[in-house]
Amino acid sequence: MRLFIALPTPDTVAESILLDTAALRGKYPDLKWVRQDALHLTLTFLGEVGKENLDTIYRAMDAAGRMQEPFRLRYQGLGTFPGRGKPRVIFLPLNEGEEECSLLHRVLVERIGESIEVDRRSFTPHLTLARVKNSRNWPDVRADGLDISAAFEARKIVLFRSHLKPDGAEYEELYSRQLGGNGDRV
Numbered sequence: 001m002r003l004f005i006a007l008p009t010p011d012t013v014a015e016s017i018l019l020d021t022a023a024l025r026g027k028y029p030d031l032k033w034v035r036q037d038a039l040h041l042t043l044t045f046l047g048e049v050g051k052e053n054l055d056t057i058y059r060a061m062d063a064a065g066r067m068q069e070p071f072r073l074r075y076q077g078l079g080t081f082p083g084r085g086k087p088r089v090i091f092l093p094l095n096e097g098e099e100e101c102s103l104l105h106r107v108l109v110e111r112i113g114e115s116i117e118v119d120r121r122s123f124t125p126h127l128t129l130a131r132v133k134n135s136r137n138w139p140d141v142r143a144d145g146l147d148i149s150a151a152f153e154a155r156k157i158v159l160f161r162s163h164l165k166p167d168g169a170e171y172e173e174l175y176s177r178q179l180g181g182n183g184d185r186v
Contacts, residue, residue, distance in 0.1 A: 001048065001049055001050070001051070001161050002047060002048055002049075002161065002162040002163075002164070003046040003047070003048075003049045003057070003159060003160065003161055003162070003174070004042050004043075004044065004045045004046055004159075004160055004162065005042070005043045005044050005046070005057075005061065005108055005157055005158065005159050005160070006040040006041055006042045006043055006157070006158055006160060007040060007041040007043065007073065007101070007104075007154045007156075007157060007158075008040050008156070008158050009039040009040055009041070009127065009152070010152050011036075013150050013151075013152045014036045014037070014039045015036060016150060017036075017039060017075075017092070017127075017129075017148065017150050018036050020146075020148045020149075020150070021033075021129060021146075021148060023146070024090075024129075024130075024146065028130070030133060030134070031090070031130040031131065031132060031133065032130060032131045032132075032133050032168070033129065033130045034128055034129055034130060034168075035168060037171075038168065038169065038170075038171060039127060040127070040158075040160070040171075041073070041094070041101065041125055041126070041127055043101065043104050043105050043108055043157060044105055044108045044109055044112070044118060044119065045119045046112065046116065046118060046119075047117075047119070049116060053115065053116050054174075054175075056111075056112060056114075056115045056116060057112055057116075057159060057175070058159075058175055059111065060107070060108050060111030060112045061108070061157055061159060061175065061177045062177055063107060063111055064103075064104050064107040064108050064111070064157060064177075065156075065157060065177035065178060065179050065180070066180075066181070067103065067104075067107055068100055068103055068104055068179050068180065069179060069180040069181075070153050070154060070155045070179045070180055071097050071100040071153065071154055071179070072096055072097055072151060072152075072153055072154075073094065073096065073097040073101075073151065073152055073153070073154050074094070074095055074096035074097060074149070074150070074151040075092035075093065075094055075095070075126075075127055075148070075149065075150045075151070076092075076093065076095040076096075076147070076148075076149050077092070077093050077095070077147055077148065077149075078090065078091075078092065078093075078146050078147070078148055079091050079092070079093040079126065086132075087132060088131065088132050089128055089130070089131055089132070090128075090129045090130040090131075090132075091126040091127055091128050091129055092126060092127040092129060092148055092150065093126055094125045094126060094127075096151070097125070097154065098125055100154070101123075101125040102123060102125070104157065105123045105125075127150075154179065155178060155179055156176050156177060156178050156179060157176065157177050157179065158173055158175070158176040158177075159173070159174045159175040159176070160172065160173060160174065161174050
């Protein structure tokens with residue numbers, strides 16, 4: 001199973017982001033834009049994981065959820081990866097909640113990494129909006145001067161299974177954990 005752990009974006013916020021990016025979507029139609037129902041902030045990508053490792057992941061999520069109370073996430077501006085040159089990813093940078101996201105990421109990687117190989121690359125919390133599909137159309141979205149803003153309270157972390165499809169990945173929620181206190185499984 002191809003898995004990742006993320007903070008989901010509430011439907012109303014995702015809808016607002018789609019409206020705010022409509023001009024960009026129209027200007028760059030050949031980018032691979034993330035669907036509204038797929039907008040999320042990835043805390044850790046796990047890759048291919050066997051069912052026998054799910055309990056380890058659930059325990060790590062429970063530990064991370066107990067350590068972090070619900071918190072405010074705020075995206076502001078527009079960014080690209082890499083930061084210079086020809087972008088491959090267009091995203092909303094996080095300007096509030098970065099510390100909390102980094103704590104969740106660190107706890108998840110440490111706990112899960114005791115049993116499963118995990119991605120330990122540097123973590124930059126962000127919300128991916130689009131990916132560049134081909135090298136012939138390099139967008140210069142930073143020059144468009146859009147200042148997109150979105151905020152919400154992060155209340156749970158979710159383990160998603162990614163089903164890769166030709167028209168984009170579909171995500172299936174396998175497990176979720178409320179943030180804070182005893183944090184019920186949802």
